[in-house]
Amino acid sequence: MATVEEKAGSGGRRVSEEVLKGFFREMLLIRRFEEKVEERFRAGELPGFLHVAIGQEAAATGVCAALERDDVIASTHRAHAHAIAKGTPVERIMAELYGKVEGCSRGYGGSMHLYDVAVGNLGANAVVAGGIPGIVGAALAFQMRGEPRVAVAFFGDGATNTGTFHESLNLAQLWKVPAVFSLENNGWAESTPARQQLPLPVDELAKRALAYGMKTIEADGQDVEAVYLAALAAREHAVAGKGPVLVHLRTHRLTGHYVGDPQVYRDKDELRRERETKDPIELLRARLELSESELETIDAAATAEVTAAVEFAKAGTDPPPEDALKYVYA
Amino acid sequence: MPEVTYREAVRDALTHALRTDERVFLMGEDIGEMGGSMGVTQGLLDEFGPKRIRNTPISEMAIVGTGIGSAMQGMRPVVEIMYEDFLTLSMEQLVNQAAKHRTMSGGQVSVPLTIRTQGGAGWSPGAQHAQQLEAWFVHVPGLKVVFASTPADVRGLLWASIQDENPVLFFEHRTLYPIKGEVPDELEPIPLGRARIHREGEDVTVVATGRLVHEALEAAEAAEQEGISVEVVDPRTLQPLDEETILESVRKTTRCVTAHEAVTRGGFGAELAAVVQHGAFDWLDAPIERVGAKFGPLPFAPALEQWVVPHAADVLDAVRRTVARA
Numbered sequence A: 001m002a003t004v005e006e007k008a009g010s011g012g013r014r015v016s017e018e019v020l021k022g023f024f025r026e027m028l029l030i031r032r033f034e035e036k037v038e039e040r041f042r043a044g045e046l047p048g049f050l051h052v053a054i055g056q057e058a059a060a061t062g063v064c065a066a067l068e069r070d071d072v073i074a075s076t077h078r079a080h081a082h083a084i085a086k087g088t089p090v091e092r093i094m095a096e097l098y099g100k101v102e103g104c105s106r107g108y109g110g111s112m113h114l115y116d117v118a119v120g121n122l123g124a125n126a127v128v129a130g131g132i133p134g135i136v137g138a139a140l141a142f143q144m145r146g147e148p149r150v151a152v153a154f155f156g157d158g159a160t161n162t163g164t165f166h167e168s169l170n171l172a173q174l175w176k177v178p179a180v181f182s183l184e185n186n187g188w189a190e191s192t193p194a195r196q197q198l199p200l201p202v203d204e205l206a207k208r209a210l211a212y213g214m215k216t217i218e219a220d221g222q223d224v225e226a227v228y229l230a231a232l233a234a235r236e237h238a239v240a241g242k243g244p245v246l247v248h249l250r251t252h253r254l255t256g257h258y259v260g261d262p263q264v265y266r267d268k269d270e271l272r273r274e275r276e277t278k279d280p281i282e283l284l285r286a287r288l289e290l291s292e293s294e295l296e297t298i299d300a301a302a303t304a305e306v307t308a309a310v311e312f313a314k315a316g317t318d319p320p321p322e323d324a325l326k327y328v329y330a
Numbered sequence B: 001m002p003e004v005t006y007r008e009a010v011r012d013a014l015t016h017a018l019r020t021d022e023r024v025f026l027m028g029e030d031i032g033e034m035g036g037s038m039g040v041t042q043g044l045l046d047e048f049g050p051k052r053i054r055n056t057p058i059s060e061m062a063i064v065g066t067g068i069g070s071a072m073q074g075m076r077p078v079v080e081i082m083y084e085d086f087l088t089l090s091m092e093q094l095v096n097q098a099a100k101h102r103t104m105s106g107g108q109v110s111v112p113l114t115i116r117t118q119g120g121a122g123w124s125p126g127a128q129h130a131q132q133l134e135a136w137f138v139h140v141p142g143l144k145v146v147f148a149s150t151p152a153d154v155r156g157l158l159w160a161s162i163q164d165e166n167p168v169l170f171f172e173h174r175t176l177y178p179i180k181g182e183v184p185d186e187l188e189p190i191p192l193g194r195a196r197i198h199r200e201g202e203d204v205t206v207v208a209t210g211r212l213v214h215e216a217l218e219a220a221e222a223a224e225q226e227g228i229s230v231e232v233v234d235p236r237t238l239q240p241l242d243e244e245t246i247l248e249s250v251r252k253t254t255r256c257v258t259a260h261e262a263v264t265r266g267g268f269g270a271e272l273a274a275v276v277q278h279g280a281f282d283w284l285d286a287p288i289e290r291v292g293a294k295f296g297p298l299p300f301a302p303a304l305e306q307w308v309v310p311h312a313a314d315v316l317d318a319v320r321r322t323v324a325r326a
Ligand SMILES: Cc1ncc(C[n+]2csc(CCOP(=O)(O)OP(=O)(O)O)c2C)c(N)n1
Pocket: A077, A078, A126, A127, A128, A155, A156, A157, A158, A159, A160, A186, A188, A189, A190, A253, A257, B029, B058, B060, B082, B086, B089
C-alpha cells in the first residue's frame, strides 16, 4: 500500500516572526506554569501527583495552534501543556490542581483529568492510550455529520505499545475519519527507555502507522514551527476527507516522569546535554534573536500570569464534601 | 521476630521465591532500574538480572498473557500490574484465558501465575488510580484472590500464591506499604483460604479487608470505650474463602459488619453478608451492616475523596447500629 511521507515545511511554507513570537509567549507561559506547579507541589500545596511537560512545550503549542476552536483534543497524564495550548485559562487549570470548584474540572478531575469542553478539550486521561479510541469516535461523529472539524489524540511513545493504540489507528484508517494522532516521542515511558520498550529504532516509530496504510508526517518536536506546519498539513489532509494522519514529533522530557522522580534510571550527563541542546524555548529564543529586554518583558508577563493563577486558585472554593457524588449520573 | 514494612515484606517474598525456585521470574512496567512505581522491586534487578526481572512495555494484556503462556509451560511468573485500575486492560486474558484453561483442557494444563497489583485511595490521584476492584475477580471461577493487610500476611501469602498451581490475583493496598509489623524469622507460606482473627470480641464481628482491617481495629478500640466488644476478622483470601472461621465468629457474637474500601454496592461485603446470613441465620440478632465506599468514581479534591471512602468512624457507626438493634 502506498503511503505518503513528507517533511514538514516541504511545501515551502513559513511562519511569520509575529506568529513565532506568539508561540514563544505561549511556550514560556507553559514553562513557567510547570515550574510553578513543581514548586507548589514540593511545598505540599497540591494533592495527588503531577507530570509536567517541560521540554515538550513546542509539541503542545504547535499542534494546538494549527487547530480551529471547535476542533477537539484528548490529552494524557502529562496534560497541562495541552490544556493551556487549547485555550483554557491557566487560572482555571491551577484551580483544578488545587482541587477547587473554579477548576476546569470543578475539582473532580485533578492534574490527569483536565477537561474543558467549551474549548474542545475532551479530557485528559490517566490510563495510557485511554483517550485515543474516543478521538476516533469524535472524528467519526464529525465525518457522519459532515462537519469540517478534526479530532486530535495526544499520546507518547509508551502508548504505542498498547493494543488500544493499534486498534484505534486501524479503525481510524479503515473508516478514514478526520483524526490526527499526535505522537510525542520523548523516548521514555516512565523509567523505561526506548530500547526496553520499542523493537524499532526510536526515531522510526512512525512506521507503526505505515502498517495501517496511514499517512505520517515527521517533525522535530523541539522546533515549534516544524510542529505547527506538520499539524497544519495533517489537519488539512484529515479535514479534506483523505483520512487520518499520524504526526510523529521527536521530543525530549527534560525532567523526571513525575514531579519528585529522582530519575535513578537516567544518565545524568545525557540529561544535562539534552537540557543544554534540546530546550525548545531556548532554541526558539535564539532563532528569534530576542533582545534581553524583550525576553524580560515576555517572561515577566508569563510569570505574573502564573503567579496570579496561584492566587486565584488559593482563593477558590473548596467543594463541599457531600457534593462528591453530584456528577455520577446525568 | 524482625520488624519490616509491608513493602519490604512483599520484596522479601519475591526475593525468596527468586532465590529458591529458578522457574520464578518477574515481569512488569518499570520494575527494573526504577524498582517498580511503588519501590517494591528495588534491588532485584541487581541481584537477579534482566532475564528474570523483565521490564515490559505498556502492554497489560500482553504482560498477563505472556505470564499465562509461560506458566503453562512450567515457569512460575509473577507479574506486576502497576495499578489495579489497569487490570481492566488485561481483563480478557485474566477472565477468559487464565481462569479457564484448566477446565477447558479437562485438567491437562494449569496456570501457576501470580498477578500482583496495588490500589487504594487516600492520596488524591483521581478516578483512575485508586480503585478497589478485588470483588470483580471473586466472581470468576478459576481465579484465586488474595488481599493482605499486614507485613506478615503479605509475605506469607505471596509466597503461598507463587507456589500455588492456579492463577492468583494478589492485591496490595497502596497506603499500607509503609506500615511496619513483625514477621516470622523463617518465611513460611500462609495457606490460601484461612482467615485471621486480629482481635477477639464478644458483641460484634467485623469482617474487614485491606486498609479497612486497620480502620476496623481502630473502631474496635473506640467501641471498647463504649462497652462494645468487637472481634475483627480478616479473610485474607477472598477466594477461597474461610467461611468456617467467619461463621464461627458470628455465631459467637451474633452481629456482623463487613468493611472494605471498595464501593459497597456489589462489593465483597455483599458476598460475605450472603454467606453469613445463610450460615448463621439463627444466631443473628441484627441485620448485617455493610461498610464501603459511596457509589461514585473517586473525585480528585481531597475532601471529596475522603468523603467517598470509609474510615474507622464509619465502621464504628455500623457497629453501634448492630448493637442498637438488640
Ligand atoms: C494502561 C496504563 N499502564 C500503565 C500506566 C502507568 N504509566 C503512566 S505514564 C506511563 C508512561 C507513559 O509513557 P508515554 O506514553 O511515552 O508518555 P510520557 O510519560 O513519556 O509522556 C506509565 C507506564 C498507566 N497510566 N496506564
